[in-house]
Amino acid sequence: MESDYAIEAEGLRRTYRTRTGWLRPRRETVEAVRGVDLTVRRGELFGLLGPNGAGKTTTIKMLNTLLIPTAGTARIRGFDVVEQTREVRRRIGYVFGGDRGLYDRLSALDNLRYFAELYGVPPRDQKRRIAELLELVGLTGRERERVEGYSRGMRQRLHIARGLLHAPEVLFLDEPSIGVDPVAARELRRTVAGLAANGATVVLTTHYMAEADELCDRIAVISGGEIQALGTPAELRSRADGRRVVEVEAYGVPDTAISALRGLPGVRETSVEDRGALQLLTVQSDAHVDVQGDVLRELAGIRLGRVDSREPTLEDAYVAIVGAA
Amino acid sequence: MRTLRTLLIGTLLRAKHLSRSPFEVALALVIPLVQATLAVYLFRAGDEPHRLLEAAVGAGLMGVWASVLTGSGGAIQHQRFEGTLEIIMLTPRHPVLVVLPLTAATAVTGCYALVATLLWGRIVYGIPIDLAHPLAFGAATLACIAGLGMFGLLLASTFVLMRNANALANPLDYPIWLLSGMLVPISVLPAWTAPIAAVLPTTWGARALREATVGGPVWPSIGICLALGTVCLVLGAVLLKSFERRARAAATLALA
Ligand SMILES: Nc1ncnc2c1ncn2[C@@H]1O[C@H](COP(=O)(O)OP(=O)(O)O)[C@@H](O)[C@H]1O
Ligand SMILES: [Mg+2]
Numbered sequence: 001m002e003s004d005y006a007i008e009a010e011g012l013r014r015t016y017r018t019r020t021g022w023l024r025p026r027r028e029t030v031e032a033v034r035g036v037d038l039t040v041r042r043g044e045l046f047g048l049l050g051p052n053g054a055g056k057t058t059t060i061k062m063l064n065t066l067l068i069p070t071a072g073t074a075r076i077r078g079f080d081v082v083e084q085t086r087e088v089r090r091r092i093g094y095v096f097g098g099d100r101g102l103y104d105r106l107s108a109l110d111n112l113r114y115f116a117e118l119y120g121v122p123p124r125d126q127k128r129r130i131a132e133l134l135e136l137v138g139l140t141g142r143e144r145e146r147v148e149g150y151s152r153g154m155r156q157r158l159h160i161a162r163g164l165l166h167a168p169e170v171l172f173l174d175e176p177s178i179g180v181d182p183v184a185a186r187e188l189r190r191t192v193a194g195l196a197a198n199g200a201t202v203v204l205t206t207h208y209m210a211e212a213d214e215l216c217d218r219i220a221v222i223s224g225g226e227i228q229a230l231g232t233p234a235e236l237r238s239r240a241d242g243r244r245v246v247e248v249e250a251y252g253v254p255d256t257a258i259s260a261l262r263g264l265p266g267v268r269e270t271s272v273e274d275r276g277a278l279q280l281l282t283v284q285s286d287a288h289v290d291v292q293g294d295v296l297r298e299l300a301g302i303r304l305g306r307v308d309s310r311e312p313t314l315e316d317a318y319v320a321i322v323g324a325a
Numbered sequence: 326m327r328t329l330r331t332l333l334i335g336t337l338l339r340a341k342h343l344s345r346s347p348f349e350v351a352l353a354l355v356i357p358l359v360q361a362t363l364a365v366y367l368f369r370a371g372d373e374p375h376r377l378l379e380a381a382v383g384a385g386l387m388g389v390w391a392s393v394l395t396g397s398g399g400a401i402q403h404q405r406f407e408g409t410l411e412i413i414m415l416t417p418r419h420p421v422l423v424v425l426p427l428t429a430a431t432a433v434t435g436c437y438a439l440v441a442t443l444l445w446g447r448i449v450y451g452i453p454i455d456l457a458h459p460l461a462f463g464a465a466t467l468a469c470i471a472g473l474g475m476f477g478l479l480l481a482s483t484f485v486l487m488r489n490a491n492a493l494a495n496p497l498d499y500p501i502w503l504l505s506g507m508l509v510p511i512s513v514l515p516a517w518t519a520p521i522a523a524v525l526p527t528t529w530g531a532r533a534l535r536e537a538t539v540g541g542p543v544w545p546s547i548g549i550c551l552a553l554g555t556v557c558l559v560l561g562a563v564l565l566k567s568f569e570r571r572a573r574a575a576a577t578l579a580l581a
């Protein structure tokens with residue numbers, strides 16, 4: 001009963017129960033995901049984009065059988081993720097960011113041999129498959145070195161090779177570029193794009209807008225455990241249509257000034273990003289209202305740098321979507 | 326066949342990983358020397374020099390057991406810390422196939438203690454290594470690895486299901502040494518311990534090794550050791566399945 005959809009999910013929810021405190025333990029529940037519906041077609045490169053704590057990892061772990069949903073159902077190629085775990089696991093790969101999840105004291109080759117065995121890659125295919133994957137992720141020639149000496153980017157590439165050993169139809173990539181340098185991150189994106197071009201279904205989570213924009217066929221913006229917007233990058237970008245953006249570099253803006261900006265007529269969205277000593281204020285407004293003068297008036301007395309007015313980008317659309325949540 | 330291959334390769338690669346831990350290496354160098362010394366002085370004091378080799382073998386097996394107990398008891402928890410538990414649980418195989426190599430590997434690295442104890446005994450105390458049945462000794466060693474590995478699986482799955490069960494691991498060291506007759510013959514122990522000893526794979530592994538050392542039937546003991554190990558394996562498999570289900574519900578496969 002294989003389905004034409006790679007992934008179908010309806011009403012997925014997940015709460016965590018935690019205990020905090022030691023002398024007087026307090027029970028808390030966290031609603032990490034609050035009703036997610038998704039369908040991903042075969043061969044699609046699907047992005048799950050959202051800030052930290054939005055529920056991306058939790059969603060992925062429900063889809064890849066690591067977590068049982070509190071409510072709702074999900075199927076991978078038609079197989080239920082709660083009950084038909086073996087069928088699901090045969091068809092999926094899972095790669096997460098960060099440098100854990102490998103055996104550091106073994107070489108890359110031994111790591112891959114170990115997982116190839118566990119993942120049931122037929123013995124006669126193992127050698128060829130491992131060589132292919134080392135080539136794909138650019139580790140050929142370094143495979144006999146112990147992983148403990150690898151850089152962050154090399155580990156991440158080895159992780160990807162590991163996740164692909166059994167040629168999964170659906171690949172889950174949870175923030176694969178986290179902590180990887182920009183050059184390695186670009187390589188990584190090229191690899192991911194190549195996988196999708198070869199027919200794999202890829203679900204990628206990230207909190208980098210640009211990464212999702214560059215790679216994904218469709219993006220679900222998730223925040224507070226709910227999908228806030230879903231569409232192609234172009235569709236999401238149009239969410240910011242009819243808006244104008246003012247960017248101001250400033251030093252030491254008090255919170256009161258920011259609230260004042262939010263209250264200005266015509267202002268839709270205000271965000272602050274710290275860049276060292278400098279703060280970058282981004283103010284989105286309706287395009288027909290010129291708010292630049294008002295903004296500068298509110299910031300009177302504060303040391304300012306560059307001031308700029310521009311068309312909205314996908315990033316602004318993302319900020320608008322998450323901000324509205 | 327595929328399953329055996331997976332277990333074998335898994336165990337060997339896992340043992341390779343373990344044997345590269347500085348902590349394990351340091352332990353492996355020191356413990357056998359202590360064991361050999363213990364064996365010699367216990368038995369010299371007891372005025373039974375002809376049983377020195379037997380004592381050294383028993384002491385070596387204590388080393389294997391110590392390795393299995395510390396290594397297997399925390400095997401799953403350890404994977405959780407390394408961040409690999411989720412990845413190995415995601416394999417499309419029964420969790421036993423994933424966890425047994427972890428525990429069997431601790432028996433394999435433990436065997437080094439057995440060999441090293443005999444060597445130290447030979448070098449430092451001049452205990453001759455003349456085994457009654459060298460071939461059967463090899464077979465008994467393999468049976469010990471398999472039996473203890475399967476026993477280790479039961480421990481691993483029990484400990485992971487019970488909160489803080491690791492605290493139980495350390496005190497288990499000595500009773501099992503004693504009960505299984507690694508240290509002193511079972512015959513000198515109180516009668517009530519006999520039924521417990523009879524169901525421990527370690528007892529029969531120790532007995533097989535002893536019989537191969539000083540002479541005896543060996544093979545029946547090997548058979549019983551493996552049979553009891555298989556019982557542990559089946560129980561462990563049931564517990565592991567239940568652990569997996571619970572951990573997926575409680576979100577405990579990864580560190581929070
Ligand atoms: N194991 C856990 N126990 C308790 N709370 C958790 C656990 N994992 C995640 N959370 C909480 O659930 C929410 C969503 O987390 P997560 O899915 O990891 O988000 P994301 O991957 O988008 O950063 C966060 O508030 C996080 O603190
Ligand atoms: Mg995450």
